[in-house]
Each structure stands twice: as structure tokens, then as C-alpha cells.
């Protein structure tokens with residue numbers, strides 16, 4: 001159990017993160033042990049097969065439950081869709097917290113949750129975990145699937161300094177900026193504020209790019225102008241929603257908006273921001289409008305739910321044709 005690292009949640013982000021973490025650890029110590037777990041069997045088997053192709057002989061095992069992950073590992077990383085799944089994995093029978101409670105000593109175990117979820121729910125999970133003697137940090141990420149793949153994510157970490165110090169070298173195998181934001185929940189708070197801005201920004205870029213084309217501007221010319229002017233932002237320069245607007249062919253719009261950050265997850269994050277705003281009395285006029293638009297787009301075109309959130313552009317462009 002001592003040096004084993006478990007990764008629960010091998011989705012778009014988790015599979016890339018686990019690959020970077022495991023491959024770096026395996027290169028340092030070929031006797032290292034790794035464990036993976038996901039609710040979808042295909043996610044774990046394809047990850048294992050791919051990892052074994054690159055690193056034959058690596059000790060990598062699939063486990064069926066979070067309980068098996070905790071029983072076999074000293075470090076457990078979770079990367080799940082949101083609050084309900086974190087609740088299931090941590091609190092349900094066969095979950096992380098009941099298992100920690102059953103150990104004679106959980107003191108050596110470190111939990112890192114990189115999911116973007118509700119701040120209060122995360123604080124409550126962390127408090128239950130730490131009451132068993134284990135350590136925990138919230139460590140949501142910024143940088144998207146390309147950052148996860150390249151190992152250049154930013155980790156926004158909340159938790160006590162000793163837990164942060166233990167988590168930092170592991171996070172450094174998956175990201176380049178590891179920022180300690182404060183106590184438990186602080187990393188998530190920072191992440192949710194960032195995504196509130198991103199959700200609004202992506203819609204603003206979609207509107208500007210669409211309007212410019214209606215004026216007869218070539219999307220590549222318009223993108224070049226914006227990206228060297230004051231409108232420049234991540235949504236215009238990296239995640240531009242218009243095909244062929246950037247010379248770089250990596251934005252999701254170049255592959256029918258596949259991959260990237262699912263619109264459903266962006267809608268979820270706008271909801272997380274709205275909850276905090278409600279609880280603290282902060283007005284979010286643009287955040288509210290953006291949340292409504294993402295919900296409306298998904299209701300009108302359910303195909304877009306799993307597509308990158310920049311496909312909000314496609315929806316607006318179709319409306320403009322009608």
C-alpha cells in the first residue's frame with residue numbers, strides 16, 4: 001500500500017493526468033504501483049492497455065471500487081464530473097470515507113480531489129476525511145484537455161500547508177503552476193470565479209466573431225485583429241470558436257467541437273458560481289445571462305451537451321441564419 005498511487009475518474013481530463021503522473025513516477029521507480037478506477041469499464045481497460053503498450057511491465061491494476069483503491073494505496077486522486085459523483089465516491093458504502101474509518105490508522109493517506117464541485121460540499125467531505133486522520137486538499141485545475149495532455153495544468157489548491165506540501169510534488173508531474181490558494185475549499189473558490197469569467201468570455205467572443213463575419217470580415221483577419229488588440233483572451237486566442245480563424249488546428253471547432261470542455265460542465269460551473277453569489281449577495285448580471293444561454297442551447301440542441309462549450313458559437317450562427 002505504501003507507495004501505490006490510485007486515480008479514480010479516467011475521463012477526458014483524468015486519463016491524461018493519470019498518464020503523465022504514472023509515466024513520470026514509473027520512469028523514476030520501475031517498481032512503483034498504480035491503481036485505476038472508473039464507473040465505466042472501458043475507461044479503465046483502454047487506459048491500462050495504452051499504458052502497458054508504452055510501459056510494458058508497469059505495475060498497473062484496475063480496481064472496481066473506491067474502497068479497493070484506498071485499501072491498496074497511500075495516495076488517492078479523484079477527478080470526477082461534479083458534486084453528486086464526489087458524494088458517491090467519498091461517502092457511499094464502499095466509498096473512500098467509510099473505508100478510511102475502517103482502517104486502524106488512516107494517517108498516512110493523502111486524498112487529492114481535482115473535481116470542480118460545490119465549495120461547501122467539498123469542505124464537508126474534506127472535514128470528514130481529516131477526522132479519520134487522513135490528509136486532503138481540493139486541487140481543481142485550469143488549462144483544459146490540452147493542458148492535461150501536455151502536463152501544463154494550473155492546480156488551484158486549498159487545504160492545510162502540510163497537506164499542500166505533500167501534494168505538491170505529485171501535482172508537479174501533471175502541471176506547471178501549483179498555487180496554494182488558502183484553507184480547504186479555497187482552490188475551488190478560485191476555480192469557480194475563473195470559470196465564471198471564462199463562461200462569459202466565450203460567449204462574448206462568439207458574438208464578436210459572428211458579428212464581424214456578418215460585416216464581411218474574414219474570420220482569420222478578425223481573430224488576428226482581436227488577438228493583437230484589447231479583446232484578446234483565451235477564448236479568442238486558444239479556444240476561438242470559428243473554424244480556420246486560428247492557424248493552429250487544435251481548437252475543438254476544428255473537429256466539430258469534439259473533446260475540450262463539455263458544455264454540460266460549463267453549465268454546471270456557472271451554476272456553482274450562481275450558488276455562491278446567492279449565498280453571499282453578489283449580483284452576477286452577465287453570469288446569470290450566460291448560465292441561461294448555456295441551458296437554453298443544451299435544451300434546443302441536446303447534441304451540444306457533450307461538445308466543447310465554444311459550440312455556443314454554432315448555436316448563435318444557426319440562429320443568425322434563420
Ligand code: NAD
Nearest residue numbers: 009010011012013014038039081085115116144145260261
Ligand atoms: P469526464 O466526464 O470526461 O470524466 C469524468 C469521469 O469520471 C468519467 O470517466 C466517469 O465515468 C467517471 N465517473 C463518474 N462517476 C464515477 C464514479 N461514481 N466512480 C468512478 N468514476 C466515476 O469529465 P472531465 O472533462 O474529465 O472533467 C472532470 C472534472 O474536471 C470536472 O469537474 C470538470 O468540471 C473539471 N475540468 C474539466 C476541464 C475540461 O476541459 N474537460 C477543464 C478543467 C476542469
